[in-house]
Amino acid sequence: MDVRTLCLAVLYQGEASGYEIKKAFKEGAFSHFQDASFGSIYPALGRLSSEGLVECTQMAQEKRPDKKVYKLTQNGEDTLITSLLAPPTPDRFTSDFFFILYFAELLPLLQVIKLLDQRISFYQETINRMTQCDPASLPTGRRLCHGLGLTVYQNSLIYLEENKERFIAELRSQHEIPSSIDTNLKQIDTNRHTS
Amino acid sequence: MDVRTLCLAVLYQGEASGYEIKKAFKEGAFSHFQDASFGSIYPALGRLSSEGLVECTQMAQEKRPDKKVYKLTQNGEDTLITSLLAPPTPDRFTSDFFFILYFAELLPLLQVIKLLDQRISFYQETINRMTQCDPASLPTGRRLCHGLGLTVYQNSLIYLEENKERFIAELRSQHEIPSSIDTNLKQIDTNRHTS
DNA sequence: ATAATATATATCGACTTGATATATATTGAA
DNA sequence: TTCAATATATATCAAGTCGATATATATTAT
Numbered sequence: 001m002d003v004r005t006l007c008l009a010v011l012y013q014g015e016a017s018g019y020e021i022k023k024a025f026k027e028g029a030f031s032h033f034q035d036a037s038f039g040s041i042y043p044a045l046g047r048l049s050s051e052g053l054v055e056c057t058q059m060a061q062e063k064r065p066d067k068k069v070y071k072l073t074q075n076g077e078d079t080l081i082t083s084l085l086a087p088p089t090p091d092r093f094t095s096d097f098f099f100i101l102y103f104a105e106l107l108p109l110l111q112v113i114k115l116l117d118q119r120i121s122f123y124q125e126t127i128n129r130m131t132q133c134d135p136a137s138l139p140t141g142r143r144l145c146h147g148l149g150l151t152v153y154q155n156s157l158i159y160l161e162e163n164k165e166r167f168i169a170e171l172r173s174q175h176e177i178p179s180s181i182d183t184n185l186k187q188i189d190t191n192r193h194t195s
Numbered sequence: 196m197d198v199r200t201l202c203l204a205v206l207y208q209g210e211a212s213g214y215e216i217k218k219a220f221k222e223g224a225f226s227h228f229q230d231a232s233f234g235s236i237y238p239a240l241g242r243l244s245s246e247g248l249v250e251c252t253q254m255a256q257e258k259r260p261d262k263k264v265y266k267l268t269q270n271g272e273d274t275l276i277t278s279l280l281a282p283p284t285p286d287r288f289t290s291d292f293f294f295i296l297y298f299a300e301l302l303p304l305l306q307v308i309k310l311l312d313q314r315i316s317f318y319q320e321t322i323n324r325m326t327q328c329d330p331a332s333l334p335t336g337r338r339l340c341h342g343l344g345l346t347v348y349q350n351s352l353i354y355l356e357e358n359k360e361r362f363i364a365e366l367r368s369q370h371e372i373p374s375s376i377d378t379n380l381k382q383i384d385t386n387r388h389t390s
Numbered sequence: 391a392t393a394a395t396a397t398a399t400a401t402c403g404a405c406t407t408g409a410t411a412t413a414t415a416t417t418g419a420a
Numbered sequence: 421t422t423c424a425a426t427a428t429a430t431a432t433c434a435a436g437t438c439g440a441t442a443t444a445t446a447t448t449a450t
Binding site: 197198217230231232233234238 | 437
């Protein structure tokens, strides 16, 4: 979803500045499945403003730098709904954690253990944060998002906790045969390209 | 993870052309947690080649266009390992599905049902594809990736199947009061910005 | 026959990120 | 108390990335 639509979506829930829109992606409601940087938010707001999809009110603040508060227009609201009706593009998931884990045999065991422990902490903290909020207080669509997301984190945590020890033991046993460290993974696909 | 490292990772498993590297992200081993386009793969291979991290062999093919087969050098292998030791950047997950679902109240009910059904099919197909492969045949790290990923898809499917009907019934009941269609979500955060 | 898909490399405009610059207030630690 | 870090607030820019497109041919399906 393009940043312009993302801005409209945040503004649908109440007027906000560029800084506050960024927060919605960093910590707020959209943080688990969308993101945008200042470098794309500010230009997007400028274009939305010139197209009449949002209105800007310059708030000359007492002490802090000027705050530009953006508000959705009726046209902007209609445009948001239309964008939501378009067929969704496939999810995009990019993870260094999975990428590094994939090559676990090539890395020092302590490094891998650290990676897993950090991941377990990440899942625990995320679950704690998400269970702060009472699902019953959420609108229907938002509640399903919340429930599905929470399920993913909870089951990921369970899986890692259940398999961590076995996994580490297996890696340790492989480290005991030093000559195999480097060749383990290569063996798998060696004869793929025999044309 | 930058595209250069991703190319080294694919080449670690066997020599490959740019086209074959792209396939590793589209359908192959890395498809669930990494991606790269031709527009970044080809320049990356050129740079890796000039830096001596990969070697290129031009295969003058009989009928098809020339194939440039890239192979990892020792230097490239070392560079890959070093990159894997760097602290992982946070995951990035971007989903139109979650984004649209979040605003379910604003959309025609049939549209939402279609969205959920497509999602359920997507999970089912992904699980089917992933269960084709025998986990026991995979190296340790790769097996944990596979297991954790599969768990996520399976539990997402279960959650959606268990909650779909209740969710749709709830949306339907809200549609019966037409005046509420537009205001449901707005009510939540209306008095946040009362300064 | 002919449309669609697969193999194969390459380029390019448009967009996005991550870092940086600028300026001030508040909070917490030494 | 002083000093560092964090938070509020906008804006820009180099570097990197995507998605589309061009080019050319073989195979598969309709």
